[in-house]
Amino acid sequence: MNSTEVAERLKSMPDGSSIALKIGETNFADNYVAALNGVLKEFMPERRYTCIYVTTTTPSHLCKNLFEMFEMDVSNIYFVDAISHIMMNVSTQMERTTYIESPTMLENILLKIEFLLKKLANENKLLILDSINTLAIHNGNRILAEFLHILVNNLKSKGVFTIILGVEERNSDEISNMLSLVCDDTIVVK
C-alpha cells in the first residue's frame, strides 16, 4: 500500500475516528515512510488538522528531522515525547514539545495530551500514537488496555481523529485485541 492509498482510506473516515495503522515488518522503513507520508503529507493538510504526535519510540527531534527530510510541514505538529528522557537525550529541547520522564508514566501522557487539547481547543485535531509496541515493552497489558480505553474514548468525545501505529507482525494477541476494542478500523501498510 502506498502513501496515497493510505490517505484515501483515511479520507473516507469522519472526524473522531480511531484507526489502528499497522506497519509491515518486511521493508519496515519504506512502509513507515509511506504510512507517515500518507498521514502527515496528504491526509493532514486536506483536513487542516493540527497534529499531536505522541512518541514513545523515536526521540521527537529525530522524528522532526525525519519529517522535514520528507518535506512534511512540521509547524502544525506538537510533540509529546516520552522517550528522550530515558534515552538520556533531552539536551536538545525543542519548541512545541512536551517531555515526559518515562513511557511508564501513562497518566502523565494523558495529562499532557489533555493540556494540548485545551490549548488547541479551536483547532481540528489529529492525534498519532507512535507506537503501541514500545508502550507494551514498558507497561503491563492490563494498565495499557486501561490507558488506551481512556485515551481513545476521550479523544472520540472531543472529535479528535486518532491513529495508533504498530508493527504488524509484532502485535501479540493481547495487543491486537486491545486495538480491535478501541479502534473503528485497521489499515495495514506492507
Next chain:
Amino acid sequence: MTDVLAEKRGIQRERCKTGIEGLDNILNGGIPRGNTILVTGSCGTGKTTLSLEFLVHGALSGEKCLFISVTEPSSKLLANLIPYEFFDDRLIEQGLLVFIDMPALYERLGLRKTEFTFEEIHMLVNAISGIVRELQIKRLVIDSITSVCFQLKTEEKIREFILKLGKALSDFGCTSLLVSEISPAEQRYSMYGVEEAIADGIIILGNLERKGDLLRTMQVVKMRGTSHSRAKYVLDLTPIGILLVPLLKGGMGAEK
C-alpha cells in the same frame, strides 16, 4: 434537614462550579452551593493552588470571592496567580477577588492571646461572617484552618468555630474551602479530627509513588448533597489550571 427532604424528592441542589473541569465532572456538576469543604493534604500537594483557582473561576463568572490567608502574606499569593493564563488583574481592581490577612483581622479584633476564649471565637466568626455579608461573598477560602485551630486548642472550641462559621456561611449561600494541613503519614484527614467530621465535604490531595514515579493525586471522599466519584485521580498543575485524569489501576500502587 430541608436539604435532606429536597434531595429525597429528587430536587437537585444548585451547584457552585469550581471551574476545574475534571473536579466538576467528579462532583457531577460542582460543589453543592453553601457547602463547607475541607481541602486536605500534606505540604506541596496543591491545596493553595486549587483554592486560588476555585476563587478565580468564581470571580471570572461574576461572583465575589474572598481569600483569608492565615500563614502566608497575600502579596505572596498574588504572585502565584500571575502565571495563570486565565487570571486577570481587573478581578482584584473590581473587588471581585478580595484578599485578607488573618493576622490583620486578629489585630483589629484585639485577639492577641495564644488561646482564644469562646467569646473570642464568636467575635472571630461574627467578624468573618460580617465581611461575607457586607461584601456579598459567594466563595470563601481560609488557608489554612489548621493554623486557626492551632489557636483554638480544644476539640470543643474547634467544633464551635467550624459549626458556627459553616452555618453562617451556608445561610449566605457562600461555598467555602477550608484548607487543612496534615503530615504525609497522617491516618486521618485533619489535624484535630473534628474538622473532618463536621465538614460537608472532603477533598484529599496527595502523592502516590508507583515503581519510582511520583504522582500528584486527588480524591473526593465525602460530599454532601451530590453523588460523586470516590476514585483517585492524577493531577497536574498547569498554567491553564488543574488538569485531572483517572488513576490507572492496572499497576499496583503503594501509598506514600
